[in-house]
Amino acid sequence: MREIVKVNCIKHRYADATEVSVCGLSFVIHEGERVAILGANGSGKTTMLLHILGILEPTEGEITVFGEPPTKSSLHGKVAMVFQNVDEQIIGPTVWDDIAFSPLNYGHKPDEVKNMVDEMIRELEIQHLTNRVPHYLSGGEKKKVAIAGAVVTHPKLLILDEALTGLDTRSQMETIELLNRLNKKRGMAIAITTHESRIIPRVADVVYVISEGGIIFRGTPLELFQKPEVFRKAGLEPSPLIELLKTLKNQGFEVEVSDDLEEAKRQILKLCKIDSS
Amino acid sequence: MHIHIPDGVLPLWLWILGYAIVIVFLFAAVRKVRGEEKRGVYAATMAAIMLVAMSIPLGVPYHINLTVLTGIILGPWWALISTFVTNLILATFGHGGITIVGLNTIITWFESLVGFYIFKTLQKAFARKSWRFAMASGVSTFTALMLSTILVISIVAASGINPAEVIHHHNNGDGETQMSLTVFAALTFPIALVGAVIEAAVTSLILVYVKKVKPTLIPGWYA
Amino acid sequence: MVRISTTIYLIDHYANNLNSPMHKASTLSRLMSAIVVLGITIFTNSALALVAEFLIILTFIAAAKLPISRLLSWALYPAFFASLFALSQIPYSLVLPIITIFKAINAALVMLFLISTTPYPELFSILSIPSKTLGNIAFLTYRFFFLFIDQTGERFTVMKARGGLAGSWKTKITNLAHFIGMLFITSFETSESMYAAMKTRGYSGSISHHKKLRQKFGKQDLMPVAFVLCILAIMVVSTFFKAWRVFM
Numbered sequence: 123m124r125e126i127v128k129v130n131c132i133k134h135r136y137a138d139a140t141e142v143s144v145c146g147l148s149f150v151i152h153e154g155e156r157v158a159i160l161g162a163n164g165s166g167k168t169t170m171l172l173h174i175l176g177i178l179e180p181t182e183g184e185i186t187v188f189g190e191p192p193t194k195s196s197l198h199g200k201v202a203m204v205f206q207n208v209d210e211q212i213i214g215p216t217v218w219d220d221i222a223f224s225p226l227n228y229g230h231k232p233d234e235v236k237n238m239v240d241e242m243i244r245e246l247e248i249q250h251l252t253n254r255v256p257h258y259l260s261g262g263e264k265k266k267v268a269i270a271g272a273v274v275t276h277p278k279l280l281i282l283d284e285a286l287t288g289l290d291t292r293s294q295m296e297t298i299e300l301l302n303r304l305n306k307k308r309g310m311a312i313a314i315t316t317h318e319s320r321i322i323p324r325v326a327d328v329v330y331v332i333s334e335g336g337i338i339f340r341g342t343p344l345e346l347f348q349k350p351e352v353f354r355k356a357g358l359e360p361s362p363l364i365e366l367l368k369t370l371k372n373q374g375f376e377v378e379v380s381d382d383l384e385e386a387k388r389q390i391l392k393l394c395k396i397d398s399s
Numbered sequence: 400m401h402i403h404i405p406d407g408v409l410p411l412w413l414w415i416l417g418y419a420i421v422i423v424f425l426f427a428a429v430r431k432v433r434g435e436e437k438r439g440v441y442a443a444t445m446a447a448i449m450l451v452a453m454s455i456p457l458g459v460p461y462h463i464n465l466t467v468l469t470g471i472i473l474g475p476w477w478a479l480i481s482t483f484v485t486n487l488i489l490a491t492f493g494h495g496g497i498t499i500v501g502l503n504t505i506i507t508w509f510e511s512l513v514g515f516y517i518f519k520t521l522q523k524a525f526a527r528k529s530w531r532f533a534m535a536s537g538v539s540t541f542t543a544l545m546l547s548t549i550l551v552i553s554i555v556a557a558s559g560i561n562p563a564e565v566i567h568h569h570n571n572g573d574g575e576t577q578m579s580l581t582v583f584a585a586l587t588f589p590i591a592l593v594g595a596v597i598e599a600a601v602t603s604l605i606l607v608y609v610k611k612v613k614p615t616l617i618p619g620w621y622a
Numbered sequence: 623m624v625r626i627s628t629t630i631y632l633i634d635h636y637a638n639n640l641n642s643p644m645h646k647a648s649t650l651s652r653l654m655s656a657i658v659v660l661g662i663t664i665f666t667n668s669a670l671a672l673v674a675e676f677l678i679i680l681t682f683i684a685a686a687k688l689p690i691s692r693l694l695s696w697a698l699y700p701a702f703f704a705s706l707f708a709l710s711q712i713p714y715s716l717v718l719p720i721i722t723i724f725k726a727i728n729a730a731l732v733m734l735f736l737i738s739t740t741p742y743p744e745l746f747s748i749l750s751i752p753s754k755t756l757g758n759i760a761f762l763t764y765r766f767f768f769l770f771i772d773q774t775g776e777r778f779t780v781m782k783a784r785g786g787l788a789g790s791w792k793t794k795i796t797n798l799a800h801f802i803g804m805l806f807i808t809s810f811e812t813s814e815s816m817y818a819a820m821k822t823r824g825y826s827g828s829i830s831h832h833k834k835l836r837q838k839f840g841k842q843d844l845m846p847v848a849f850v851l852c853i854l855a856i857m858v859v860s861t862f863f864k865a866w867r868v869f870m
Contacts, residue, residue, distance in 0.1 A: 177818050205821050209769055211819040212813060213829060227824030255638045255741070255767045271823065277646065341649035406663045407725030408707055436827050437817060439755065443762030444813040450763070451770050451809075452802060454627040463802070484760045487756045491737040491745075492629050493700045493730035498664065560716030601799045608803030616810055 123152035126279055126311060130147075132183030134172055145183075151311050158343075159315040162357035167315040168206075171281050174313075175203055178280065182245065185287040188278070199228055202272035206284040208264045209217035212256040212271070217248070220256060227233030230276060242274045248309045250353045256259045262293035266300070273304060280304070286321060298324050319353065320361050322346070323382050331356045347379040402503055402551060406496035409498050417501030422506075425483060427474040435477075438559075442477040445469045460593045467540040468602050470511025470617065471518050478511035479504070502554060506547050514543035532610060536603035544595035552584050624823050626773045629696060634768075636688055636738040644686040644735075644843040649744040653841060655846035656736035660759035663728045669717045673726035678852045679731045685845070688738050697730040754828050761829050766816075770809045777801065 131145035144166045150229055152155050155373030161167045173185050176192035185362055186189065188200055202224075203295040205211045221242055225235040248266055251259065256267065263284065273280055282301075286294045300319065305312050322329055323343045331339035331346065333356035339346060346352060350360040350368055360368075363386050367379040370393070377389045432438065449469065453462045470478040483504045490497040519534035609616050637645075642718045644652065659679075666672055683690055704726030708719030737745070750757025778801065781787070786797040817825075 148705040162835065172818075175822055175824070197822075198824055201822075205815070205819055209816070211767060212823075213820055213823075215829075219830065223820075223825075223829070224823040226830055227826055227828075243762065255634075258638070357656070403703045404707075405704045405726035406660070406729035408722065411664075413719060416673070425756065427755070429753045432755065434827075436643075436825070439759055439827065440813050440817045440820075442761060443766055444809055446759065446763040447766035447770050448809050450630070450767055450807060451774050451805065452627060452710070454771075465802075468806075480756065484756070484763050487760070488742075488763065489626075490740075491733055492625065493696055493733065496700060496726075496729060497660065497733055498729075501754045565813065580838070597795070600680055600795060601802060604796065605801030605803040605806055608800055609807060613807050613810070616807070 123154065125150055126153055126188055127151040127174055127313075128184075128186050129170060129173070130184040130276055132170065133167055133186055134178055136174065140167050143183075143335040144170045144332060144337065145340055146332075147295060147328055147330070147340050149337055149340075151313055153278070153311060154305070154309045156305055156325060156327045157311070157312050157313045158322045159313065159327045159332060160314070160317065160319065160329060160346075160356065160358065161332035165356070166335055167332055168283055170332075171203070171283055171313070171315065175280065186277065195367060199224075199275045200277055201279045201281065202277040203281040203283065204268045204272050204285045206263075206266040206287065208261075208285075209257075211268050214256065214271075215256060216253050217251045217259075217267050217270075218243070218253060221274050223271060224275050225378050233362070238274050242270045246270050262289055264291065264298070265289060265297055269297070269300065273308075273310070273362035276308060276374060277310065278373060279311045279313065282312070285316075286314070286316060286318070292390060294321065301325060317358060319347075319358065319364070322380050323380065331359065342377070345379055402506065402554070403495055404499055404598045405493070408496075409499065409502075411611060413554070413558050414498045414501060417499070417502055417505055419501070421504045421508075422481065422523035424479055428479045431476045432466040432480070438473065439475055442473055445473055445478075445618055446481045446488075449481070450488060451487045459476045460604040463598055463601055464507070464510070464604070465598075466507045466510040466517075467514030467543045467598070468605060470513075470515035470543075471510075471536070471539070471606070474615065474618065475512050478515065479508045482507040506554075509550055510543045510547045512543075512544055519540055533603040533607050536606040537574075539617040540599040541595045544598055544607055545591065546596075548587060552587060555583065570591045627775070630767060631771070632692065633738050634668070634742065635733070637741045640687050640757075641813070642688075643842070644682070645740045646842045647739075647846050648839060648843055649740055649747075651843035651846040652736060652740050653745070653748070655850045657734050658850050659732050660729055662680065662853055662857055663725055663732065666725070666857060666860075668857075669720040669724070670863075671856050672721060672728060674856045674860075675728050675843045675853055676724055676731070677760060678856065679728060682845075682849050682852075683731070683735055684737055688735070693720075693731060693734045693738065697727045697733055700730045701725045758827060758829055766809070768812055769812055769816075770805070770806040773808060773812070774805050777804070802862065 127150065129144065129149040131143070131352075133141060133143040133145075135141050135203070149159075149170065156352060159167050173180055174187055174190065174192060176187070176197055176268065187197060192201075212220050216307055218239060220237045222235050225238050230238065243252055244267055246269070248270065251263055251267065254263075259267065269280075269285075281299075286297060289297065301312055301314075302325070304310055312325070316325075322369070326343055329339070329341060329343055329346050331335050331352055338355060339349070339352045346370075347360070347364050348366055349380065353360040353364075361381050363383065364379055367377050367386060367389070370377050370390075371379060375393055377397050378385075380389075445465070445468075449465050452465050465484060466478075475483060479516045483500075486495065486500045486503045486507060489495055490503075497502050516540035518535055521538060523541055524530070606617070663672070663675065666675070680690055680694075683693055701723055704723050705719075708722040711718040711722060741842075743761055746757050746760040746764065748757075749760050781797065781801055786801065787794050789797075
């Protein structure tokens with residue numbers, strides 16, 4: 123699979139002299155891949171994403187996006203981002219206008235824009251929001267609109283910065299389903315930052331864990347869950363489910379450590395020799 | 400400061416002249432600021448801040464304007480655009496008549512302009528020490544507002560209307576009910592003075608706070 | 623956090639969330655009707671005509687499902703300033719003050735009627751015609767206002783709860799200034815984040831609104847036309863009435 127993003131030990135110095143670095147293992151995103159970036163607050167996740175977008179430039183280190191150092195013009199239409207606070211991202215007077223924002227800016231003709239936006243609205247099933255004013259929408263609705271606005275130009279990579287934080291469980295699940303649908307249908311790579319481990323199996327093929335300015339883990343969600351110590355090093359707590367399965371495994375029981383509740387139920391019931399069906 | 404005169408009071412020629420002057424300068428401003436996308440976002444930010452700040456209750460019948468702060472942060476041309484938009488939005492719900500937007504923009508821009516140039520001059524002389532920075536902010540704001548009071552009085556004089564409509568005043572006497580301009584100025588200045596002192600204090604405290612917490616917001620032309 | 627912020631919030635709600643024949647009319651017809659009626663109001667010097675106009679405006683406000691008492695309370699602000707001028711006219715005539723006050727109220731009501739049935743972005747798209755920059759700044763101001771007012775309201779409540787306005791005048795002013803300073807900084811940080819997000823979406827200085835002014839006139843514009851015709855009718859009748867009195 124083609125590499126579309128590669129980050130090698132970048133350092134950035136902000137205007138107030140704060141220095142943030144993301145070193146350790148290399149960070150790579152392949153075409154069509156779903157990547158989760160796990161790390162505590164202040165670990166450097168957002169800083170790395172802003173570098174990928176070309177909004178920040180590293181004072182040291184190397185970063186390439188689609189084979190080139192990222193500048194805004196080279197990434198136009200290829201990379202899109204949904205920010206943590208969607209209020210700061212939604213700009214249009216109505217939902218329709220907001221989704222049309224990028225296509226219009228990138229020079230698409232009005233007829234094309236209309237088709238793109240209408241198709242996006244249908245795909246995300248937000249027809250009822252079309253003429254609504256953004257500041258009257260609920261949090262979940264704003265998130266959908268922000269995603270629609272980001273993917274309307276069919277980017278190759280969608281980055282979501284803590285995009286699921288603050289949503290209720292149902293909205294989270296709906297958003298995850300939507301992202302997976304877009305990934306499958308369009309082959310769009312997805313990179314999502316989070317500090318919630320329980321959603322990782324649902325949204326990621328590969329997980330990176332960032333801690334104290336370095337990437338300390340790269341692997342599949344299953345590989346990560348076998349190593350609760352990685353969570354602790356990153357200042358996170360593995361979920362109780364992971365702890366339980368790990369303990370059972372250490373005691374010699376035949377289980378695979380996972381954060382998937384249904385899978386865990388099935389394994390424990392099997393251990394108890396109870397038919398889970 | 401801005402004029403709270405409603406529509407239908409000032410003579411036609413005066414408010415049309417106000418609009419004409421503002422439109423000419425707005426066109427110049429728009430040409431001058433071409434390509435300055437980010438500063439445009441700052442201009443909108445200041446306009447929104449001015450609208451929000453006017454809502455903050457101070458416990459006295461005065462609302463802060465932040466027009467001088469706008470001039471200091473944005474510079475002359477963006478300050479014009481920002482204050483015009485603010486006055487326009489205010490006029491849509493009766494905070495000053497829609498016909499007075501031109502004149503109000505001239506007054507508020509005048510404050511921004513005067514404040515900007517005085518601050519720029521004083522800053523060069525008093526850049527280093529914090530208390531001098533505060534003094535520079537306070538002096539520029541106070542001076543700008545007092546000078547704009549003179550402008551307001553001039554506009555009222557030019558209009559030929561009875562100045563009594565601009566201030567809280569009940570005239571119970573027989574005979575002369577046309578308030579002379581001198582009397583009007585004598586009544587307006589103390590009120591303007593109190594307002595200017597409050598605004599100067601607030602503006603300098605804000606600028607000192609900003610200088611401490613986020614100095615990059617204060618433009619480099621003061622360095 | 624009162625007055626201006628609440629006013630803008632409510633006006634925006636009325637313009638975007640209510641549904642009446644006036645709301646359905648085209649932006650252009652609403653705007654033209656407001657300009658015409660405003661012009662008539664400013665140039666009318668008949669007390670009777672202005673009082674009748676006032677009643678007609680209230681009728682159309684009610685027909686647009688807008689709260690009359692709320693809009694009237696907003697119109698009282700300019701009326702107050704007009705009344706100061708009107709007081710000085712009393713020795714000369716009892717009619718002049720009525721004309722002055724009703725001109726102010728009617729003009730304010732017409733603007734409020736327009737802005738409560740027409741979302742701000744639609745009006746700002748007019749500013750984009752002579753200058754995209756002006757329209758853009760106006761729209762961004764509107765967008766930022768709603769972002770900042772929520773943040774500011776919450777922080778103001780917290781400041782009051784922590785006794786920020788309980789001390790001496792010096793303490794109050796200092797706390798208020800720091801509060802405004804913090805509002806200033808967080809507002810700029812919010813707008814900078816927004817700018818970064820806009821740049822990633824290709825922003826180059828222009829925000830469009832698809833409900834542009836180029837709307838075809840049709841049946842939906844009957845209400846604004848009726849509004850203008852009613853006002854014109856009053857003026858015509860009052861002119862004839864004046865002429866008849868002079869003749870008699």
